[in-house]
Amino acid sequence: MNILNRSLVRLPITILQSWTSRCTYVTNITDVPNFDMENPFEKERKQCILCKHNIIPDYKNVKLLSQFQSPYTGRIYGRHITGLCEHKQTEVETEIVKAQSAGLMATYMKEPVFIKSPKLFDVENPLRPHRF
Amino acid sequence: MITYELMVLLRIMPKSELVSTLKRTAETLFDKGGIIRKLENLGTRDMPYKTSVHGMVYNRASYFLFEFNAPPLAIRDLLDEYGRDIDIIRRRIYKKIVPEHQECTLHEELQPAPYRKNVQELVEQARKLDKPKFNYNTGLDYYPFQK
Helix, strand or coil: CHHHHHCCCCCCHHHHHHHHHHHHHCCCHHHCCCCCCCCCCCCCCCCCHHHHCCCCCCCCCHHHHHHHECCCCCCECCHHHHCCCHHHHHHHHHHHHHHHHCCCCCCCCCCHHHCCCCCCCCCCCCCCCCCC | CCEEEEEEEECCCCHHHHHHHHHHHHHHHHHCCCEEEEEEEEEEEEEEEEEEECCEEEEEEEEEEEEEECCCCHHHHHHHHHHHCCCEEEEEEEECCCCCCCCCCHHHHCCCHHHCHHHHHHHHHHHHCCCCCCCCCCCCCCCCCCC
16 A cells, blocks of 8 residues: 555556455454344333332332322322333222222322322423323 | 221220220121131321211221121121221221232333334224225226226
């Protein structure tokens, strides 16, 4: 390649061809990418918080259930806020209704004892926009 | 055999009376052909909302949990019996939860709408309502004559 750098020299096309062919043919086989491998960019499977820790919501576990309740109105937060899977969300909802009916849980507010319990999700940033 | 859970809220009373009330509830269970698996005291505390029963307003109650087996037909009678007991403020009978493993579907639910299975089913249903199109059976994918 020094010849090229020195000045503008016209080389016969055959020499150029022989250079390029040498570069392309002599490739190491180990450098060839393996196209049969799994998708390396596939994202990790997301799990909801109850499935991850293998928790089954129970109507007697009021401390857990109250975390899915609004402190202002006592209503149950929707799936777009809680970030639970469909199955767990229905379970949580039925258990909350059962607990409220059995006189274990408040209906129009969150019980003041549980107000400072840790937040499992951000109410202000739902997964999907609110419908109201 | 179904395992039930009976949640009873008893009014605040001295220990001897409490014992007799619990015995009475257990006796009625036995009378209806049930067996008790577990009896748990969940403590005495303020109720989340006041309850008025038997002409009184209660703000506090002692919580007790019975786990029992009984014929399903007896449940109605049991609830009726406990409803007439003046020491019982509130009673509920639920089936005991049998834990079953369910695969988490959150990952699929977070996909964009056209990739979600329930959306795909809806689209398929809507396709069924499409107007039928006349098939010319010419073996051609175009209409050979002038329209």
